[in-house]
Amino acid sequence: NAGVTQTPKFRILKIGQSMTLQCTQDMNHNYMYWYRQDPGMGLKLIYYSVGAGITDKGEVPNGYNVSRSTTEDFPLRLELAAPSQTSVYFCASQILGDSGNTIYFGEGSWLTVV
Amino acid sequence: GQNIDQPTEMTATEGAIVQINCTYQTSGFNGLFWYQQHAGEAPTFLSYNVLDGLEEKGRFSSFLSRSKGYSYLLLKELQMKDSASYLCAVKDSNYQLIWGAGTKLIIKP
Numbered sequence: 736n737a738g739v740t741q742t743p744k745f746r747i748l749k750i751g752q753s754m755t756l757q758c759t760q761d762m763n764h765n766y767m768y769w770y771r772q773d774p775g776m777g778l779k780l781i782y783y784s785v786g787a788g789i790t791d792k793g794e795v796p797n798g799y800n801v802s803r804s805t806t807e808d809f810p811l812r813l814e815l816a817a818p819s820q821t822s823v824y825f826c827a828s829q830i831l832g833d834s835g836n837t838i839y840f841g842e843g844s845w846l847t848v849v
Numbered sequence: 850g851q852n853i854d855q856p857t858e859m860t861a862t863e864g865a866i867v868q869i870n871c872t873y874q875t876s877g878f879n880g881l882f883w884y885q886q887h888a889g890e891a892p893t894f895l896s897y898n899v900l901d902g903l904e905e906k907g908r909f910s911s912f913l914s915r916s917k918g919y920s921y922l923l924l925k926e927l928q929m930k931d932s933a934s935y936l937c938a939v940k941d942s943n944y945q946l947i948w949g950a951g952t953k954l955i956i957k958p
Contacts, residue, residue: 777853777948777949778936778946780946825891838946840893842891843891
């Protein structure tokens, strides 16, 4: 079972570069999320989507953009990378309608901006 | 503001019992989750509480008191593989998950 797949797993970016973190899920979940996790900290929500064509800002959206053209895919775009964006990024998905349903996480993407 | 508090780090002995506490102040409440996260890995689901009381699942149990804004995760018969961070998360009135910083549990032989 693939679940939530995100790529790349590791990436080093130079300040000012741009890149896209890819995320895809094969569980037909309508909710998808992007989180970042800094060392010793909890998960911070960057953006989320409740379905194809619908996205919304989370707690820390500045410097990021997302799109949700299909149910499966939810890429995260970093424009003009900054050292403050050095973090671990997790994509996650959940099915609508059951607030108790498990959130499934991808394996994480380790991003370093130098 | 919204806040989730958990101890930063705890140490316990293999075979023993440990209780990890979580207190929360959120705008509304629609359930509380516990996740386990091993170093360098993604969080994995442990438990979900939406009503007061104790939920038992094998060696792990989770308790909730909504009136006190309090939960705990109880781990019995500790094994070395239980060394991990344990994350508490609350779903608020907008169904957004608010995450605690996590409790790093160190198991000693």
